[in-house]
Amino acid sequence: MVTYIIRRLIGALLMLAVVSMVTFSIFFVVPRLAGVTATDFANRYVGRAATQETVVEVAKKLGLNDPVVVQYGRWVKGIFVGSEFDYGSGVEHCPAPCFGYSFVTKKPVWPDLLDRLPVTLSLAVGASIIWLLAGVAVGVLSALKRGSLFDRGAMIVALSGVSLPPFFTGLIALSLFSYGLRITAPGGAYTPFSENPAEWAYNLILPWLTLAFLNAAAYARLTRAGMLETMGEDYIRTARAKGLKESTVITKHGLRAALTPIVTIFGLDVGILLGGAILTENVFSLPGLGKYATGAIAAQDLPKIMGFTMLAAFFIVMANLIVDLLYAVVDPRVRLA
Amino acid sequence: MSDNFLDVKNLKVHFPTDDGLVKSVDGLSFALDRGKTLGIVGESGSGKSVTSLSVLGLHKGGRAKISGEIWLDGEELVSATPEHVRRLRGKKMAMIFQDPLSAMHPYFTVGAQIIEAYRIHNKVTKKVARKHAADLLGRVGIPQPDRRVDSYPHEFSGGMRQRAMIAMALSCDPELLIADEPTTALDVTVQAQILDLMRDLQRDFNAALIIITHDLGVVAELSDDILVMYGGKAIEYGSAEDIFERPEHPYTWGLLGSMPRLDREPTERLLPIKGSPPSLINVPAGCAFHPRCAFEGRTGGKAGTEVPELAETEGGHLVRCHLPREERRAIWANEIKPNLESA
Ligand SMILES: Nc1ncnc2c1ncn2[C@@H]1O[C@H](COP(=O)(O)OP(=O)(O)OP(=O)(O)O)[C@@H](O)[C@H]1O
Ligand code: SF4
Ligand SMILES: [Mg+2]
Numbered sequence: 001m002v003t004y005i006i007r008r009l010i011g012a013l014l015m016l017a018v019v020s021m022v023t024f025s026i027f028f029v030v031p032r033l034a035g036v037t038a039t040d041f042a043n044r045y046v047g048r049a050a051t052q053e054t055v056v057e058v059a060k061k062l063g064l065n066d067p068v069v070v071q072y073g074r075w076v077k078g079i080f081v082g083s084e085f086d087y088g089s090g091v092e093h094c095p096a097p098c099f100g101y102s103f104v105t106k107k108p109v110w111p112d113l114l115d116r117l118p119v120t121l122s123l124a125v126g127a128s129i130i131w132l133l134a135g136v137a138v139g140v141l142s143a144l145k146r147g148s149l150f151d152r153g154a155m156i157v158a159l160s161g162v163s164l165p166p167f168f169t170g171l172i173a174l175s176l177f178s179y180g181l182r183i184t185a186p187g188g189a190y191t192p193f194s195e196n197p198a199e200w201a202y203n204l205i206l207p208w209l210t211l212a213f214l215n216a217a218a219y220a221r222l223t224r225a226g227m228l229e230t231m232g233e234d235y236i237r238t239a240r241a242k243g244l245k246e247s248t249v250i251t252k253h254g255l256r257a258a259l260t261p262i263v264t265i266f267g268l269d270v271g272i273l274l275g276g277a278i279l280t281e282n283v284f285s286l287p288g289l290g291k292y293a294t295g296a297i298a299a300q301d302l303p304k305i306m307g308f309t310m311l312a313a314f315f316i317v318m319a320n321l322i323v324d325l326l327y328a329v330v331d332p333r334v335r336l337a
Numbered sequence: 338m339s340d341n342f343l344d345v346k347n348l349k350v351h352f353p354t355d356d357g358l359v360k361s362v363d364g365l366s367f368a369l370d371r372g373k374t375l376g377i378v379g380e381s382g383s384g385k386s387v388t389s390l391s392v393l394g395l396h397k398g399g400r401a402k403i404s405g406e407i408w409l410d411g412e413e414l415v416s417a418t419p420e421h422v423r424r425l426r427g428k429k430m431a432m433i434f435q436d437p438l439s440a441m442h443p444y445f446t447v448g449a450q451i452i453e454a455y456r457i458h459n460k461v462t463k464k465v466a467r468k469h470a471a472d473l474l475g476r477v478g479i480p481q482p483d484r485r486v487d488s489y490p491h492e493f494s495g496g497m498r499q500r501a502m503i504a505m506a507l508s509c510d511p512e513l514l515i516a517d518e519p520t521t522a523l524d525v526t527v528q529a530q531i532l533d534l535m536r537d538l539q540r541d542f543n544a545a546l547i548i549i550t551h552d553l554g555v556v557a558e559l560s561d562d563i564l565v566m567y568g569g570k571a572i573e574y575g576s577a578e579d580i581f582e583r584p585e586h587p588y589t590w591g592l593l594g595s596m597p598r599l600d601r602e603p604t605e606r607l608l609p610i611k612g613s614p615p616s617l618i619n620v621p622a623g624c625a626f627h628p629r630c631a632f633e634g635r636t637g638g639k640a641g642t643e644v645p646e647l648a649e650t651e652g653g654h655l656v657r658c659h660l661p662r663e664e665r666r667a668i669w670a671n672e673i674k675p676n677l678e679s680a
Contacts, residue, residue, distance in 0.1 A: 233439065234434060234436065234439040234440040235439065235440055235441055235442040235443070237390075237395060237434070237440070238434060238440045238441065238442070238505075239442070240395055240426070241393055241395060241426055241427065241431065241432045241434075242426065242427040242431075242453065242454040242457055242505075243423055243424060243425070243426035243427030243428060243454075243457050243458060244427075244453070244457060245423070246423075253442055256442075256444055257442070257443070257444060260444075330444065331443070331444060332443070332444060332446075332489045332491070333443055333489070333491050
């Protein structure tokens with residue numbers, strides 16, 4: 001088991017390294033192949049008003065003429081020990097972990113990301129709890145009452161849930177509950193949990209439900225299918241033959257096996273979500289990572305996009321790692337492999 | 338009421354399906370006492386498993402339509418509430434399943450599964466139950482039982498898993514034990530060991546034992562009585578001696594002929610039965626076996642139109658065939674038996 005964990009850990013670190021190289025190449029090398037020069041990059045920092053000499057000077061100071069490998073090395077070094085930036089108005093220190101300087105705000109990217117993280121975290125945690133509980137509950141009931149009115153109704157709702165994007169359901173929810181009934185927040189506001197938990201929840205409840213609806217639908221379908229399959233297994237018959245109560249057969253023997261793949265998918269979904277729920281955050285104007293990323297892309301602010309991508313990749317790789325380890329704990333057969 | 342410990346009377350188990358009504362068991366009767374062994378034999382699909390599952394009440398709540406009577410120790414189970422039957426399951430009657438790899442839960446240790454079975458019916462601490470589980474594993478011949486209780490099913494070999502499955506079934510001292518093809522998934526040498534073990538345990542526990550198999554060889558030495566099933570019905574029922582020494586049904590002759598023997602290559606079957614098992618939805622008219630029967634022509638056309646009765650031929654030996662008793666005996670003595678022996 002210990003070697004398994006170590007092996008998986010090394011794998012995760014390698015994965016992150018590869019992701020960083022690939023993203024770095026995409027954002028800094030590919031544009032050059034397309035004809036963007038070092039001075040064009042420097043231009044983004046100093047602004048169009050600067051003279052040609054200043055731009056060339058800045059490009060030199062920022063090391064934009066160095067070979068890509070050197071630049072990548074500098075970028076990685078910045079993450080661990082911080083780095084110095086000089087884009088014409090004196091040396092600025094960017095403390096570790098330094099993910100670069102924004103073209104637009106001329107500030108380090110990392111503190112911005114940190115600012116946005118709690119919003120996305122709140123959104124992801126709240127929504128994922130709701131969709132996991134609701135999705136699994138509906139899925140299990142549907143499976144146990146297969147073919148019933150409840151099952152059919154639930155599966156029709158689930159099918160529509162899977163096919164409706166959040167900008168549609170979110171807008172409908174907003175107009176219905178916030179503007180029509182006026183019982184939820186109209187969006188755009190975020191209050192930290194530490195300041196006022198009630199307001200925190202009030203502002204987030206609609207985004208939570210919107211995001212949860214989408215995923216709950218998928219989880220209900222998955223759970224139903226998994227449960228139907230598991231309840232037909234031989235070991236369920238064995239459990240009944242022992243004289244176990246049907247409720248124990250379902251929860252201890254059936255759910256246990258049916259939920260294992262669900263937990264895996266759940267871990268990955270939450271990992272992906274931590275990198276920002278782009279659609280939901282935009283519909284509700286929540287200042288989270290997803291909205292940050294859309295802003296950065298619109299402004300072509302490469303250092304920001306790069307920093308965001310690395311953070312999102314980090315969450316996904318970590319989620320993968322945790323899920324793999326969890327799987328080995330849940331399913332003893334995995335430990336052998 | 339009934340005098341026998343287990344008495345099944347006119348059991349019918351039918352499944353409504355989209356294709357029609359599947360008559361998996363259609364009017365089956367048999368009886369069994371404590372300390373005795375009944376072998377139920379028949380080809381795949383003859384209704385053996387469905388029969389055993391209905392004794393344990395495992396069809397209840399499903400789509401199955403069940404009628405008839407199942408008396409166990411003076412109690413009728415078909416009409417009993419599901420909750421009542423559940424309380425008997427595992428304790429009064431237990432089951433050993435065919436494929437122990439799929440029949441044991443992959444996520445729980447072997448010990449945990451035995452402990453669970455024991456603690457459903459006995460209010461004891463986990464520690465006591467664990468000791469009991471290890472004792473049982475030792476009893477069924479698993480080495481180092483104190484260590485192996487913590488193993489998972491996939492860490493056992495096929496034979497060990499079947500032993501563990503037997504230990505689980507025995508955990509509450511059941512009075513009726515049903516083994517559904519307990520050796521089919523195992524290779525030949527292990528099969529013999531498991532059968533030996535079952536014989537020993539049967540003696541020690543004095544339970545009523547039902548062994549289900551499609552292979553007469555498996556029940557040859559173990560059974561007191563043998564019930565031969567075809568298409569959901571009994572076609573011959575008698576003592577082991579009746580079935581092996583003076584079988585009277587053409588299908589039983591076929592089974593005897595296709596019995597694998599230790600002195601022969603497993604692939605080499607003496608007289609395989611032609612054709613395939615009958616559909617349980619459109620059961621052949623008349624004698625269900627007539628499309629495959631070599632003696633169908635000797636019944637004067639009755640075989641295709643009239644369902645033969647399960648009738649007593651002598652001393653509790655029952656046969657379902659239109660052929661007159663004397664003719665059946667003559668065929669066995671002159672045509673079948675010499676053939677089996679010379680081969
Ligand atoms: N739940 C069910 N619904 C519909 N048909 C069923 C059901 N359970 C069993 N059957 C049918 O009943 C018939 C008898 O099945 P059963 O499992 O008793 O056969 P068997 O004698 O045990 O055969 P095998 O040697 O293959 O185990 C089969 O044709 C099977 O398809
Ligand atoms: S009744 Fe006829 S067809 Fe059926 S088993 Fe007897 S001889 Fe064969
Ligand atoms: Mg069977």
